[in-house]
Amino acid sequence: MAAAADGFRTLDEKSVVDYIKATPTLHAQLGNQLDGLVVKEVGDGNLNFVYIVVGPAGSLVIKQALPYIRCIGESWPMTKERAYFEALALKEHGRWSPDHVPEVYHFDRPMSLIAMRYLKPPHxxxxxxxxxxxxxxxxxxxxxxxxxxxxxxxxxxxxxxxxxxxxxxxxxxxxxxxxxxxxxxxxxxxxxxxxxxxxxxxxxxxxxxxxxxxxxxxxxxxxxxxxxxxxxxxxxxxxxxxxxxxxxxxxxxxxxxxxxxxxxxxxxxxxxxxxxxxxxxxxxxxxxxxxxxxxxxxxxxxxxxxxxxxxxxxxxxxxxxxxxxxxxxxxxxxxxxxxxxxxxxxxxxxxxxxxxxxxxxxxxxxxxxxxxxxxxxxxxxxxxxxxxxxxxxxxxxxxxxxxxxxxxxxxxxxxxxxxxxx
Incomplete structure (x- = not known):
């Protein structure tokens, strides 16, 4: 999907890999081993896309906010800026309760995208x-x-x-x-x-x-x-x-x-x-x-x-x-x-x-x-x-x-x- 005027584009399982390759913070989180990454979209909620990314030397989750409510569709528009507030809240709550809030690795405001710790099975x-x-x-x-x-x-x-x-x-x-x-x-x-x-x-x-x-x-x-x-x-x-x-x-x-x-x-x-x-x-x-x-x-x-x-x-x-x-x-x-x-x-x-x-x-x-x-x-x-x-x-x-x-x-x-x- 082409980028919008504000820099936003919706990712899919293939373009998530391209995004990671272009983002040094994320390669480091994956141990700089990007061959053989497995990406799976698991978002079963009402609003967002959620991708689990697992590689030979690390893992993470990427969450992207859409400009509408996912469970309803484009007939119910919704601001992508919610990702900004989510990232802020994760960091602030994580500061006070680090044992119970996953760490944020990366936030991209134009892309409404947060990368954070993958809560591995059996979670x-x-x-x-x-x-x-x-x-x-x-x-x-x-x-x-x-x-x-x-x-x-x-x-x-x-x-x-x-x-x-x-x-x-x-x-x-x-x-x-x-x-x-x-x-x-x-x-x-x-x-x-x-x-x-x-x-x-x-x-x-x-x-x-x-x-x-x-x-x-x-x-x-x-x-x-x-x-x-x-x-x-x-x-x-x-x-x-x-x-x-x-x-x-x-x-x-x-x-x-x-x-x-x-x-x-x-x-x-x-x-x-x-x-x-x-x-x-x-x-x-x-x-x-x-x-x-x-x-x-x-x-x-x-x-x-x-x-x-x-x-x-x-x-x-x-x-x-x-x-x-x-x-x-x-x-x-x-x-x-x-x-x-x-x-x-x-x-x-x-x-x-x-x-x-x-x-x-x-x-x-x-x-x-x-x-x-x-x-x-x-x-x-x-x-x-x-x-x-x-x-x-x-x-x-x-x-x-x-x-x-x-x-x-x-x-x-x-x-x-x-x-x-x-």
Missing amino acids: IILRKGLIAGIEYPLLAQHMSDYMAKTLFFTSLLYHSTLDHRHAVAEFCGNVELCRLTEQVIFSDPYRVAQYNRWTSPYLDHDAEAVREDDTLKIEVAELKSNFCERAQALIHGDLHTGSIMVTGDSTQVIDPEFAFYGPMGFDIGAFLGNLILAFFAQDGHADKGNDRQAYKQWILKTTEETWNLFQKKFISLWDEHKDGNGEAYPVSIYNKPELQLLVQKRYMAGLFHDALGFGAAKMIRRIVGVAHVEDFESIADASKRAYCERRALDFAKMLLKERRRFQSINQVISAIQEIPAC
Whole structure:
């Protein structure tokens, strides 16, 4: 494909090799042995091309953003500049959580292209592991660590207001991806929209009920305001189980192209909400050999541990750096231990309720909105799929509307466990 006026051209498996040969940084990463490179396009997401490149002396991944949404086509244009913000976010989050973010080797802004570390097998997408019923004993530990560090160290608890505003301004340019999030999460599920879909006819009434639920709409409006107006920390912006690659002892967060300075609870809620979706999907994957009951309990235990560990680690970072440059609660003002504890308690309660709200909104949109999850989509029997989806949807609606009555993650888990089996 010929280069556009801005220097952009879409690569394919052959031209990726030519690109690597013309880029010294990438030859070095491949040990300067370019004969026998194997290139495979593996992008199964909604937006981009992703190429795995393996050579005799090294490997890497090349990701290229397209000027439209891949899963829809050219009828839904999308800025290529999202690659710039993804590269920035990978570097910034990698700075604070290097064990859980793949290293960036090269970024080409005109080509909207990022080259980064290849997460070799047996790494798989977490969502696929959850569908397969695989337990990851370190998942809660790793994800709580990633979220605590990336959110704390990019917030006013750590930064001065001057540094924070500069960082916020840098990411303000990621407007199209934020706009997309606003549309598909906070707007489209609550109205008749072109790309909405659900398991019809089974969920026709359920989708209509979402569109007619005034209380739900009022709560979603509040969350949307929070999402649009609150520059709390550098969030990943799309932290679902399809944006995480795992093995038994490794957890790597990928694809932060939706990154911007927004509410911390959006990332936490996205992860927890997707775990809860995986829980509700398990009945659709059960068979005579495995009823998935034990695995469902493991998912709930992981959900509970993730929040509890996150809270503990986040407060620990806050305590450790309370005398630093952070200007949210200067020690010269918040100078009594009991006042510090009161501030932390109020802050974490607000963050918890934000996470529950955003998590519930993410669950709803995955059932009656545009982009669904493989957890449900891979259930071949439509009636069984709809049964699982309805239970998830009903829980998400309750959680969104009643999130403030929950004071701990344990209470949320208990509410899930109390849902009667049908």
